[in-house]
Amino acid sequence: MNLNRRQLLTRTVGVSLAGLFGVQSRAFATPEAVAEAVKSFSGDSEPGSGRIKLTTPEIAENGNSVPIGVSVDSPMSDDDYVTQVVIYADGNPNPDVITFNFTPASGEATASTRMRLAKTQNVVAVAKMSDGSVFTDTRNIKVTIGGCGG
Amino acid sequence: MSVGSVSIRTRMANGSTFVDLRVSHPMESGQRKDKSGLVIPSWYLTNMDLYHNDKRIGALELGPLVSRNPAISVVLNGGEVDDVIKVTWIDNRDKVGEKSATLG
Numbered sequence: 001m002n003l004n005r006r007q008l009l010t011r012t013v014g015v016s017l018a019g020l021f022g023v024q025s026r027a028f029a030t031p032e033a034v035a036e037a038v039k040s041f042s043g044d045s046e047p048g049s050g051r052i053k054l055t056t057p058e059i060a061e062n063g064n065s066v067p068i069g070v071s072v073d074s075p076m077s078d079d080d081y082v083t084q085v086v087i088y089a090d091g092n093p094n095p096d097v098i099t100f101n102f103t104p105a106s107g108e109a110t111a112s113t114r115m116r117l118a119k120t121q122n123v124v125a126v127a128k129m130s131d132g133s134v135f136t137d138t139r140n141i142k143v144t145i146g147g148c149g150g
Numbered sequence: 151m152s153v154g155s156v157s158i159r160t161r162m163a164n165g166s167t168f169v170d171l172r173v174s175h176p177m178e179s180g181q182r183k184d185k186s187g188l189v190i191p192s193w194y195l196t197n198m199d200l201y202h203n204d205k206r207i208g209a210l211e212l213g214p215l216v217s218r219n220p221a222i223s224v225v226l227n228g229g230e231v232d233d234v235i236k237v238t239w240i241d242n243r244d245k246v247g248e249k250s251a252t253l254g
Contacts, residue, residue, distance in 0.1 A: 064217060093181055094215060096215070097216065098210060098211065099211035100208070100224075101208060102208055103206070103208060105202060105207040105226070106207050106208045106224065106226065106227070107166055107167070108225040108227075110225045111223065111225075113216060113217075113220060113223070114216070116215050116216070116217055
């Protein structure tokens with residue numbers, strides 16, 4: 001490929017501008033997108049409340065590391081257990097945070113980790129039981145300093 | 151700790167085993183830029199599997215929103231001294247790793 005100086009300059013600037021705008025116009029997840037994801041996750045069953053408990057701080061000072069815990073009330077026996085728990089965040093660049101897959105050998109359907117939050121937003125936990133029923137819990141977390149870089 | 155090293159801490163109480171995992175991993179989201187304005191490419195764990203005596207008991211699907219050096223806690227049923235807890239992981243650059251720990 002032969003490039004003279006002018007061509008090289010225009011191409012380089014073009015590429016860097018594209019990069020700049022690409023990043024600026026990045027889309028954030030919306031509550032609608034999360035509702036859609038929850039709907040496709042739960043399939044035919046209507047998400048109920050109760051049985052699942054999402055534990056979060058009310059105010060997260062550092063959005064880079066927000067402790068979250070989720071626990072589902074289930075006997076975790078061979079014929080009645082939690083198959084999946086999915087965590088969504090509706091104000092982050094990407095709504096999917098983490099998926100916990102459980103088996104009857106998991107003991108308790110309890111797990112915790114730490115996540116990033118870009119801004120104040122709702123975090124949604126959805127649990128699917130082995131019989132297909134779905135339970136959900138939502139917590140609003142106020143974020144002082146966002147944690148997705150930028 | 152180098153990238154991908156896992157520390158496993160276990161505690162047995164009341165017939166359950168509490169497992170705390172900590173994976174050393176940058177979990178770069180692909181949203182950050184370095185000082186010269188270039189996007190730092192994403193690099194994060196995508197899957198982790200958890201085994202108890204070679205039986206798969208749980209799996210995790212992670213995304214770039216999980217914090218750096220992910221700390222994950224789960225609870226297992228039962229667990230005897232000398233049981234083996236194993237964790238395997240894979241990230242979005244297809245790097246893999248595993249770590250085992252013995253209860254006791």
